[in-house]
Every structure is written in structure tokens, then in C-alpha cells.
Amino acid sequence: MEHMHEGHDQPHHQHHGHEGAGAGAGKVSWGMAARATLHCLTGCAIGEVLGMVIGTALGWGNVPTMILAIVLAFFFGYALTLRGILAAGVGLRTAVRVALAADTLSIAVMELIDNGVIALWPGAMDAHLSDPTFWIVLAIALAAAFVITTPVNKWMIGRGKGHAVVHQYHR
DSSP states (O other): OTTOOSOSSSOOGGGSOTTOOOSSTTOOOHHHHHHHHHHHHHHHHHHHHHHHHHHHHTTOOHHHHHHHHHHHHHHHHHHHHHHHHHHTTOOHHHHHHHHHHHHHHHHHHHHHHHHHHHHHSTTTTTOOTTSHHHHHHHHHHHHHHHHHHHHHHHHHHHTTOTTHHHHTTOO
16 A cells, blocks of 8 residues: 555655655655666676676686676675765664665666576677677666666655665755
8 A cells, every 4th residue: 555654663755855756655756766776777787797897807607707796786786875875974884774775675676687688698698798799788688677676666665665765864
């Protein structure tokens, strides 16, 4: 139900007028959800590319390189959120908790879609960084991840979860 919120001790931050959050309780604009998703996508893209560069430079196979890319995607996704929260003067322990709560589902969905597209695309797993196929498939995979993750973020923010938790620190 749109008007039900699970957090009783936290104010509902999507109602501060951020990015035209909509007219009613629990209403979240697609723009707000897209910005939250783009934030995660940036960290994921940095991690994915860096993981591929490191894995390739070390001569690793596809599986260890993909694992490194996923780990780095989570790391950079969390790091970008942490940076903003820490800049607001929040302690490290609280900032880490907020970043984990805000980004875990979003990054997980994004990585699942992104890596799924790459794994299933014929020849993509064997494409090298110098091969245009690598960059084209990566762009398509990240675009698909963005399109699929944005409604997830919209749903979470509308329930006071995900990036809604981060909004209280952007005053």
C-alpha cells in the first residue's frame, strides 16, 4: 500500500520537494529514481571497467575477472554514496550503514542484469578491451541494467528505503 511505511522513527525524506517528488505520500518521480539509479550505475561502470582492465593486465580468465569486476562495482557504488554522506558530517559507522542500506539491492540488480547480458551475448566474454565489441556490449548491458534497476529504485524510495535514506543527509 502506498501510504504504509515500515520505518517509524525516521522522517519520510522523499517529501522534501527533492526533484519534484510527486503529490502524495509515497509518490516518487521517475526523475528521482533515475538519478538514484544513475548514481549506482556510475559506481558500477567504474568497477566493471577497472575490474576488466586489472583482470586483463594480470592475464586472468573470464570468471576471476568477472568476480573482480563485480566486487569493484559494489566497492565503487558504495564509495560514491559514502563520499556524499561523509561530506554531510556523518560518522563513518553511520555512513557505512546508510550506504549499505541505500545501495545493496540497487547494485545487486544492476550487476545481475549487466553481467547477465555480457555472459549471454555471443562473443562478449572473449572480447578484449581493444575490441569495439567489448565496449558496445558493455554499453548495452549498462543501459539494460539502468532501465531495469530504475523501477526497483522508484519502488524502494517510495517506501522510504534505498536512496530515500540518503536524502536526509543532503540538506
